[in-house]
Amino acid sequence: MRSQSPLMKSAAVVLALGLTLTACGKKEGGPGAGGMGMGGPTEVGIVVVASEPVNLTTELSGRTSAYLLSEVRPQVSGIVKARLFTEGSYVKAGQPLYQIDAAPFQASYAQAQATVAQAEANLTAARLKAERYAELVKINAVSKQDNDDAQAQYAQARATVAAGQAALQTAGINVGYTKVMAPISGRIGKSNVTPGALVTAAQATELTRIQNIDNIYLDINQSVTELMALKRAAAAGQIGEATTADVELVLEDGTVYPLKGKLQFSDVSVDESTGTVTLRALFPNPNGVLLPGMYAKARIVSGVVGNGILVPQPAVTRDPKGNATVMVVSKDNKAEPRPIKVAQTVGDKWLVTEGLQAGDKVIVEGLQKIRPEAPVKPVSVGAAKEAPAAAGSAQKAK
Structure with missing residues (x-):
């Protein structure tokens, strides 16, 4: 076996010295360095709580x-003549929505007007007779019975006028109901009826809905x-x-x-x-x-x-x-x-x-x-x- 040359011996010495220094360096920089070894405290993040x-x-x-909801229904019976709104649009309270055929209700209104006029004419005659009899009975020109009858006829004529006026008011309301109005402002939905449909007062099916x-x-x-x-x-x-x-x-x-x-x-x-x-x-x-x-x-x-x-x-x-x-x-x-x-x-x-x-x-x-x-x-x-x-x-x- 050959003997090692001086150059090889020097290289071996240098290598051994390097390994020794590396081992020492690792020992010095080990876990104990900087206080973070087995005995050192671990750094943790904290918050200090407060009440x-x-x-x-x-x-x-x-x-x-919806905040407000209205189910629109007719209040009189009749044929729908026209729809007066756009489905899905915003409508205002009091805006017309449907037109129901108003001719029958206008005729009823005219008849109620004539009845009131007739009743008022009868009232005038009854009033004048009652006033005359009231004076004549004082001088015994008419009997008390005739005066009582005249006063009763006058009161009856006044009642007839009042009834006629109430019927006229009802007829006028019904004419107004032929135009279906929006009761509230809001967004209107689809229409459940079309022109030509027959609707009845207070029917179960709504005409449309406003929200x-x-x-x-x-x-x-x-x-x-x-x-x-x-x-x-x-x-x-x-x-x-x-x-x-x-x-x-x-x-x-x-x-x-x-x-x-x-x-x-x-x-x-x-x-x-x-x-x-x-x-x-x-x-x-x-x-x-x-x-x-x-x-x-x-x-x-x-x-x-x-x-x-x-x-x-x-x-x-x-x-x-x-x-x-x-x-x-x-x-x-x-x-x-x-x-x-x-x-x-x-x-x-x-x-x-x-x-x-x-x-x-x-x-x-x-x-x-x-x-x-x-x-x-x-x-x-x-x-x-x-x-x-x-x-x-x-x-x-x-």
Whole structure:
């Protein structure tokens, strides 16, 4: 076997020295460097919670209905001569919609006029006779019986005139009813009759329908169980009464209607078939976006938690039994699990009703890197986000 040359021996010495230095470098830059080794605290992002009044909201589903609704029906019988509106258009109260053949009613009106004229002529004759007999009876020129008959005839003639005038007024009303008017302003639907159709007074089938949707109702149902739970919580002092009657409407596609409504009333009776109470909210609808019959959801403020605590949702975890817990930083800067009770979500946060107090430091970032009782280095989430920005500014300055 050949002996190694001096050059090869030198290369081997250099290689061995390089491996030794590399091993030393790894040892120095290991997990213990910078205080982040087994014994160093783990940096975690925290938020310091505070108590504040928080509104409890309830989301209920329902359907919209028109603010005003009129089912147009004829008030006299006859043949429809003409339709005077465009289907689907906006009509104003008092606008003519249909013309019913008025000839029979005009004839009845003329006859009533003649009857009144005749009655008034008879009234004049009866009045003059009654006045003469009233004077003659004083001088015994006529008998008291004849005077009494004259006065009775005069009273009867006055009654006949009054009856005739009432019949004339009725005939005039019927003539007016031959022109079917819009009772309210709003959007008119399709016509259920055409010219030439026979209609009857107060028929079951409507001629058309008018809906005013400048404002619109949302009728929603709340279960009695939820209602009673809220009342018990209010009686126990856990929540206060809602300070606002504003209602937020969520459309079927999930978008939020930009205008808020007002809660109008809560029904006083329970629907036996569903076990719910009906609530009604009124929403402005200036652009006609909301239409009657639409499915929607309403977010209603049902109460107020006076000392509510809000915690970001990522900070809350569940144990195998489904109980909510958070990790808080103890006084000696250790991760401490804390069981809590949550009521509902408010935006991207949980409303905590038990388990936390104002000033507690809740860990929201770095939960996967820690375990209970492990030492941690708490850093405010806001400060943690500002640090990289500051570092970037320093780099630019260089």
